[in-house]
Amino acid sequence: MSTAPRTAAGLASLAAAAVLAGCTSTAPPADSAGPITVNATDTACEVSAGTAPAGNITFAITNTGSKVTEFYLYGVGDRIMGEVENIGPGLSRDLIVEVPDGGGYTTACKPGMSGDGIRAPFTVTGNAQRATDTDAELAAATAGYTRYVSSQVEALVPKTGEFVDAVKAGDVERAKALFPVSRTYWERIEPVAESFGDIDPKIDGREDDERDPGVGFTGYHRLEKDLWVTGLQPDSPAVADQLMTDINDLAARTKTVELTPVQLANGAKELLDEVATGKITGEEDRYSHTDLWDFQANVEGSQAAVAALRPVIDRKDPALGPQLDERFQAVDQLLQGYRDGDGYVLYTQLTPDDVKKMTAAIDALSEPVSKVAGTVTA
Amino acid sequence: MTPRVSRRGLFGLAGAGAALAGAGVAAGYGLDAATSPGPSATVEFRGPHQAGIVTPAQDRLHFVALDLTSTDRGAVRDLLQRWTIAAERMTSGRETAEGGAIPANANAAPADTGEALGLPAASLSLTFGVGPSLFTRLGLDDRRPAPLADLPRFQGDRLDPARSGGDLCLQACADDPQVAVHAVRNLVRDGFGVTEVRWSQLGFGRTSSTSTGQATPRNLFGFKDGTNNLKAEEPELLDEHVWVGDEGPDWLRGGSYLVARRIRMHIETWDRSSLDEQQLIVGRDKGEGAPLTGTAEFDPADLAAIGPGGPVIPADAHIRLASAEANGGVRMLRRGYNFVDGSDGRGHLDAGLFFVAFVRDPQRQFVPMQRALARHDAMSEYLEHTGSALFAVPPGLTGPDEFWGAGLLGR
Numbered sequence: 001m002s003t004a005p006r007t008a009a010g011l012a013s014l015a016a017a018a019v020l021a022g023c024t025s026t027a028p029p030a031d032s033a034g035p036i037t038v039n040a041t042d043t044a045c046e047v048s049a050g051t052a053p054a055g056n057i058t059f060a061i062t063n064t065g066s067k068v069t070e071f072y073l074y075g076v077g078d079r080i081m082g083e084v085e086n087i088g089p090g091l092s093r094d095l096i097v098e099v100p101d102g103g104g105y106t107t108a109c110k111p112g113m114s115g116d117g118i119r120a121p122f123t124v125t126g127n128a129q130r131a132t133d134t135d136a137e138l139a140a141a142t143a144g145y146t147r148y149v150s151s152q153v154e155a156l157v158p159k160t161g162e163f164v165d166a167v168k169a170g171d172v173e174r175a176k177a178l179f180p181v182s183r184t185y186w187e188r189i190e191p192v193a194e195s196f197g198d199i200d201p202k203i204d205g206r207e208d209d210e211r212d213p214g215v216g217f218t219g220y221h222r223l224e225k226d227l228w229v230t231g232l233q234p235d236s237p238a239v240a241d242q243l244m245t246d247i248n249d250l251a252a253r254t255k256t257v258e259l260t261p262v263q264l265a266n267g268a269k270e271l272l273d274e275v276a277t278g279k280i281t282g283e284e285d286r287y288s289h290t291d292l293w294d295f296q297a298n299v300e301g302s303q304a305a306v307a308a309l310r311p312v313i314d315r316k317d318p319a320l321g322p323q324l325d326e327r328f329q330a331v332d333q334l335l336q337g338y339r340d341g342d343g344y345v346l347y348t349q350l351t352p353d354d355v356k357k358m359t360a361a362i363d364a365l366s367e368p369v370s371k372v373a374g375t376v377t378a
Numbered sequence: 379m380t381p382r383v384s385r386r387g388l389f390g391l392a393g394a395g396a397a398l399a400g401a402g403v404a405a406g407y408g409l410d411a412a413t414s415p416g417p418s419a420t421v422e423f424r425g426p427h428q429a430g431i432v433t434p435a436q437d438r439l440h441f442v443a444l445d446l447t448s449t450d451r452g453a454v455r456d457l458l459q460r461w462t463i464a465a466e467r468m469t470s471g472r473e474t475a476e477g478g479a480i481p482a483n484a485n486a487a488p489a490d491t492g493e494a495l496g497l498p499a500a501s502l503s504l505t506f507g508v509g510p511s512l513f514t515r516l517g518l519d520d521r522r523p524a525p526l527a528d529l530p531r532f533q534g535d536r537l538d539p540a541r542s543g544g545d546l547c548l549q550a551c552a553d554d555p556q557v558a559v560h561a562v563r564n565l566v567r568d569g570f571g572v573t574e575v576r577w578s579q580l581g582f583g584r585t586s587s588t589s590t591g592q593a594t595p596r597n598l599f600g601f602k603d604g605t606n607n608l609k610a611e612e613p614e615l616l617d618e619h620v621w622v623g624d625e626g627p628d629w630l631r632g633g634s635y636l637v638a639r640r641i642r643m644h645i646e647t648w649d650r651s652s653l654d655e656q657q658l659i660v661g662r663d664k665g666e667g668a669p670l671t672g673t674a675e676f677d678p679a680d681l682a683a684i685g686p687g688g689p690v691i692p693a694d695a696h697i698r699l700a701s702a703e704a705n706g707g708v709r710m711l712r713r714g715y716n717f718v719d720g721s722d723g724r725g726h727l728d729a730g731l732f733f734v735a736f737v738r739d740p741q742r743q744f745v746p747m748q749r750a751l752a753r754h755d756a757m758s759e760y761l762e763h764t765g766s767a768l769f770a771v772p773p774g775l776t777g778p779d780e781f782w783g784a785g786l787l788g789r
Contacts, residue, residue: 262485327571356574360447364571374486 005129009169012218014306018089035060035094040069040087045109045118054102055126060219061109067342070110072117073097076314077325079307080148085113087156090293100128113181114296116332137312138261138376145264145308146257149189152301156185160247165234167223176227180293180343182284183220186247187297188304189254190274191267196253202205202246206283218242221287228287241317261309262344265373268305271298272366280358282347292344295358296335304329306369312376320375334361385532418498419553423466425774427621431711431736432610434589436551439637439715439732440558440580442566442602443544443767444573446515454516455787457572460780461506461548461565471499491567491750493560500554504561506782507769512545516665521786521789523627525635525739526770532752532763541640544576549636549734550636555582577765579640581715581732588713593666594675598716598729599760600642601660602667605675608711619709619743620736629785632773633735637710637744640717640765643730648760659756661695669697694756700747708743711736730761740768 001336035058039046061071066089073081073095082097103231104123108117159182166175186193186204194200200211203219211217218239226236259267278284279295306313307326314321336359338345399441414656421429439444446454478490512644513522529538548565552558559580564631566575574618586604588747590611597603608615616621622630647654657663661670661679669679671690683690691698702709713736718729781789 151547164405360570361576364447367567369568371488374481374483377483377485 008263015349034058038062038071038107039064040071040109040111041065041117042067042111045071045107045120047107047120047122048123050303051123052099054099054124054126056096056098057106057124059089059095059097060092061095063089065089065111068113070113070117071095072106073099073122074106074108075307075310076103077307077310077321078106078303078328079310080144080304083151085088085151086158098128099124102126113184113268114342115336115339119281127344134312134315138309140170141261141308141310141312141376142259142264145259145305149192149254149257152185152189153254156189157247157251159185160245163223164240164244167227168237170232172227172232175223176288178226179220179224179288180290183290184293184297186220187274188301190301191263191270192254192257192259192297194249195257195343196250199246199250199253203243203250206286221245221285224283224285224287243303261312261376262373264305264309265376268302268372269366269369271302271305272362272369274298275338275362276359276366280355282350285347289346289348291347292335292338296344298359299328299331299335301365302369306372309372309376313372316378317371317375319333323368324365324372327361327368331361331365333359334358385680398559401783406772412682416477418771419501420470420499421503423469423504424776424778424780426776427774428505428633428771429469429774430503430523430549430551431603431620431634431713431771432588432616433501433503433551434592434610435713436501436583437553438551438555438557438558439584439734440550440555440562440578441581441732442548442562442578443509443576443638444546444548444569445576446512446567446572447574448546448572448741449515449517450572451516453572453785455783457531457569458506458783459568459781460568462775464564464568465506465561465782468494468561468564469499469502469504471497471502474568491560491564493563494557497554497557497560500552500557502552502561503570504565505549505551505636505771507549507771508786509544509546509767509769511543515545516551516787518736518786521629521743523630523770525741526768527741529719529740529766529768530745530749530751532748533746534752534758534761534767535763537766538764541577543767544769546573547636547638547769555580579638579717579732579765580719580784581717583716585714585716585731586712588711597731598645598718599648599656599660601656601662601664602675603714603731604712605662606668606697606709615709616711619738620711622738625739630770633713634738634771635735635740636769637735637737637740638765638767638769639748639763640725641731641733642762642764643727644726644760644762645713645729646726657781658692659694659696659760661691671694692752694753696757698752699750699755702733705743705747708747710743730764736771 035047036052038059038061040061040063052256059071061084063069069087070085071087072083072261075081081099083097084093084095087093103305105122105124106119107122108119110117163175163178163182178241204221205217205219207217207225208219220243222239223236226232275295275298279291279298282291284294285291310321387590423429448454467474475489479488479495481488481490510522510526510528513519548562550558550561584595586607587594588607588610590609594602594605608619620634622633624631653664657670662668663670667675668677669691671680671683678696679691679701681701681703682692691708698704714731714733717732718727720728722728736746772783775781
């Protein structure tokens with residue numbers, strides 16, 4: 001946070017108050033400086049105000065629908081200004097988001113936690129003070145992405161918990177349904193997780209990976225094999241507990257992670273490399289064939305990293321941002337064609353032509369994404 | 379344009395003096411020179427015709443057919459402009475972009491992939507063509523010339539759709555395979571988002587000479603191939619058989635058509651056939667390459683000669699069926715390459731001939747000849763056509779700002 005005087009200095013304390021009150025309060029505010037309420041249902045996203053002054057903006061979201069939902073505030077290029085994930089039916093959560101620049105933004109609820117969500121334009125008026133030098137911009141970018149990682153981890157822990165509980169309860173159908181959903185949060189931040197070299201093999205190792213003597217095949221894919229191929233094994237509950245331990249370990253460590261802009265940019269590229277080598281090939285989820293869930297999550301993670309860097313990209317290479325938008329959108333549109341209910345069709349349902357189309361779309365996206373690191377450091 | 383240092387020492391521009399212009403041949407290469415002129419030679423990129431057609435055939439090929447993934451004409455035009463700039467740089471022995479392989483900013487992905495650093499130009503030529511499907515894809519059907527229509531299916535064809543067709547093609551020929559591959563790889567990379575690779579083919583050991591300065595090479599059947607090929611030194615014949623004239627649209631006049639056929643050779647069964655049978659199938663002797671009616675390679679074949687058992691050159695001999703006499707005087711400029719694409723998984727080599735021919739009208743020149751060969755050629759028993767494509771090859775670029783496809787798509 002910069003120490004520059006703010007025009008809306010009082011907002012910070014107001015916002016803090018709202019956080020404390022936010023868990024149960026659903027009453028619409030009488031005061032326009034109070035939180036903007038969001039009533040999220042399965043089919044609507046009722047935002048109480050379509051405009052707010054620049055500075056800290058607080059949204060109080062209540063899920064009155066039957067599906068788990070998410071709420072986002074997007075900037076240009078779907079840059080995530082702020083988000084709350086995994087809001088269960090009947091629950092309320094607050095989102096405090098710092099928006100220093102006036103302009104056009106977008107609010108979105110995502111019932112079922114998928115797709116583009118139910119969107120509405122949102123206008124921010126005026127400008128809060130902000131730094132324009134690159135160092136401050138890059139610092140803001142990494143801070144923004146760190147918040148994204150935190151939000152994913154906050155959802156990853158309980159979702160993995162639900163998955164693990166289902167495995168331990170022997171509820172195979174429920175565990176199968178939760179498997180691709182909990183992995184979504186993992187796949188979005190995979191490069192960060194991979195930066196902890198000792199955790200990744202335990203959580204996301206494959207059966208045929210080389211391991212040190214005495215180290216077993218554990219993690220998501222071991223449980224995937226149990227659920228889809230062999231049936232639950234006597235040690236499945238222990239493997240599930242181990243996965244939970246490892247995810248909690250990851251969550252604790254991400255709090256201390258410090259990323260550089262270059263790591264951010266390279267992470268965006270690596271996520272797409274993951275898609276090209278792991279998901280498009282059907283290698284990753286070889287027992288469940290839920291590769292397209294991971295595919296979507298990798299792309300979303302890549303987009304979040306690029307979006308965090310967007311102000312810097314826009315200043316250094318005005319042509320790159322719109323090209324990235326267009327290519328991300330093309331991949332997204334392509335994937336939408338493979339949706340099936342709240343999820344996706346299985347990898348085994350894809351034809352060679354489908355796979356070829358995906359490869360072309362990912363190649364087309366990966367080239368401009370590979371230019372981001374050079375651009376932000378130019 | 380500021381002069382730039384060659385990626386490969388001083389060859390790039392200094393070598394231009396020794397360059398072979400599209401239609402000419404450097405003096406001093408005798409009939410016994412079996413290769414094109416030296417690793418450091420450069421082939422002129424601009425000229426009345428595209429390079430890589432009558433250019434003395436280089437030793438190596440990397441051919442790629444691409445499909446458009448975008449129907450935005452502007453995006454395609456931009457790509458062709460970028461391709462032209464990169465192609466011209468690479469054919470003169472330079473990187474795709476100045477300092478592209480080792481960028482000053484180590485955080486940037488190198489713009490040039492780098493594997494040609496330190497290598498000479500190696501006579502690299504890059505030839506660009508457009509397939510019939512491009513016109514449909516870009517809504518330009520009214521501009522598609524009639525001869526640019528899909529080839530018919532010939533008897534015995536076993537075409538793999540994944541090895542056939544294509545909206546665009548790039549033919550890279552060089553005396554160093556790494557130089558040819560580098561060129562294709564960098565152009566493909568620049569195309570992501572607008573084009574994707576449909577199929578590609580590596581070739582070695584040119585199977586035709588396109589200049590009297592070159593010895594006739596051998597195909598994988600062990601026979602000299604292309605003895606009677608059209609040559610760069612025969613401009614009138616080239617005008618008659620290779621270059622599109624006034625019958626073609628503006629954007630194609632002075633260009634040509636490229637016919638590509640991937641022909642798998644069943645070399646294992648061929649190798650078990652007697653020398654006698656092999657020579658009767660081809661119509662030439664294996665040692666000299668002379669027609670069965672002569673003693674030296676360039677003796678004209680006497681197709682009328684009758685021996686004790688019938689025609690000396692059999693009725694189903696390859697050279698008879700492919701001859702101009704048997705095809706109403708039709709000839710073509712062949713520029714094919716041998717290939718071995720690993721193995722077939724059933725214990726045999728996946729080997730053959732990647733046939734490339736340049737013709738003025740494929741429907742009039744290639745189709746009747748291939749129809750006759752497919753039906754009657756004794757060699758067919760040992761051949762399997764697995765890939766097929768046809769492209770229109772626009773004329774060369776003359777002005778300094780001309781770029782590939784500008785005549786077709788507008789400048």
